[in-house]
Amino acid sequence: EVRLVESGGGLVKPGGSLRLSCAASGFTFTSAWMSWVRQAPGKGLEWVGRFKPTTDGGTTAYAAPVQGRFTISKDDSKNTLYLQMSSLKTDDTAVYYCGWELQGGLGYWGQGTLVTVSS
Amino acid sequence: DVVMTQAPLSLPVTLGQPASISCRSSESLVYSDGNTYLNWFHQRPGQSPRRLIYKVSNRDSGVPERFSGSGSGTDFTLRISRVEAEDVGVYYCMQGTHSPWTFGQGTKVEIK
Numbered sequence: 001e002v003r004l005v006e007s008g009g010g011l012v013k014p015g016g017s018l019r020l021s022c023a024a025s026g027f028t029f030t031s032a033w034m035s036w037v038r039q040a041p042g043k044g045l046e047w048v049g050r051f052k053p054t055t056d057g058g059t060t061a062y063a064a065p066v067q068g069r070f071t072i073s074k075d076d077s078k079n080t081l082y083l084q085m086s087s088l089k090t091d092d093t094a095v096y097y098c099g100w101e102l103q104g105g106l107g108y109w110g111q112g113t114l115v116t117v118s119s
Numbered sequence: 120d121v122v123m124t125q126a127p128l129s130l131p132v133t134l135g136q137p138a139s140i141s142c143r144s145s146e147s148l149v150y151s152d153g154n155t156y157l158n159w160f161h162q163r164p165g166q167s168p169r170r171l172i173y174k175v176s177n178r179d180s181g182v183p184e185r186f187s188g189s190g191s192g193t194d195f196t197l198r199i200s201r202v203e204a205e206d207v208g209v210y211y212c213m214q215g216t217h218s219p220w221t222f223g224q225g226t227k228v229e230i231k
Contacts (some may be wrong), residue, residue, distance in 0.1 A: 035220075045160075045168065046209055047220040063219045066120075097167060103174055104156030104215035109167040 002108045003027040004098050009113030016088050022081040022098030022110055029079045030110075031055055036072060036083050038094035039112075046094075050101065051081065056098035066093070088117045121146050121214055125223035129166075131231045132202045140226045142195045143210035149192065149216070156215035159188055159197045163208040172197065204230060 007021040010111040024032070033056070036048040051072045060072050071084040081098050095114050099106030123143040132138045148155045156219055159172040170179050174189035175195060185200040209228060212223040 045213070046226045047222070056224040061218055101215075103177070104150075104154065105158035105169075105170055105173050105213060105220075106172070107159075107170055107179065109169070111167055 002100065004100065004108060004110035006096065006110045006113040009096065009115045011116045011118065012088055013088055013119055014088060014090060014117055017084070018088065018115060020083040020085070020096055020113055022083075022094060024079045024081065024098075024100070027108075028099065029074075030076045030118075034072075034074065034081045035099050035101055036081075037097045037099060037106065037109075038092075039079040039093075039097070040094045043094075048083070048096070060063070085115070088115075090117050093117045120219055121148075121217045121221050123212055123214055123221050123223040125210075125212060125226050126226060128226055130226055130228045132199075132206075132228060132230050134204060136202050138202050138206075138228065140148045140210055140212075140228075142197070142223050143158075143192075144193045144195075144214055146217065147192050148195075148214050155191065157188070157190065157195050158215060159186075160211045160213060161206075161208055162211065163205075166208075168211065180215045202228075207222045 003025045003057040005023045012018050031053050050061050050074050069087045073082045095112040097112045098110045100108040124143045126141045157175045160168040162168040171182050187198045207226040209227050211225050214216045
């Protein structure tokens with residue numbers, strides 16, 4: 001059974017940093033393309049960024065609003081995906097989901113973790 | 120960025136009746152490999168989104184047959200043949216052809 005479990009969310013002040021984790025199980029994580037998607041309270045879905053596995057270049061890509069502030073990394077030994085967020089803004093307040101990319105979209109999603117940026 | 124436009128944004132439906140949601144993209148979603156990476160997701164209140172359809176018309180595992188997807192190029196449709204109570208929630212289309220991925224605004228389906 002595929003499982004994705006996010007953690008690390010919480011309350012942080014504007015300008016602060018936070019690292020989210022996504023623990024994966026039930027599939028071959030080392031070769032998986034993974035993404036982060038967020039959803040502001042009461043709003044729609046927004047793609048945040050992706051991590052391609054080493055076998056496909058090991059590169060990352062980010063949405064414009066987070067480029068230069070967020071970094072996605074992966075620890076294959078721990079089957080864990082990370083989202084390091086810095087210089088946080090109030091607009092970054094959202095539920096953050098990690099997902100396993102399959103067939104050009106997110107085939108599996110985690111339950112999400114809430115990040116609140118507020119003074 | 121590719122803009123995804125859904126219609127309607129609110130859809131009151133009658134149990135047992137059909138329903139459909141339209142999704143239009145600002146650019147063609149045909150990728151260089153010949154595939155069209157158009158997805159449909161369903162999100163119930165308080166839950167994570169769940170993918171229903173990938174590559175325009177392919178149902179994900181466990182998705183009921185009453186859900187179907189169609190379309191090509193820039194125009195796509197999600198159809199529910201007979202709406203059931205568990206189908207309420209918000210439906211999103213999403214394109215995975217162009218970077219960055221982009222989602223439609225969402226269509227809220229509720230029972231009349």
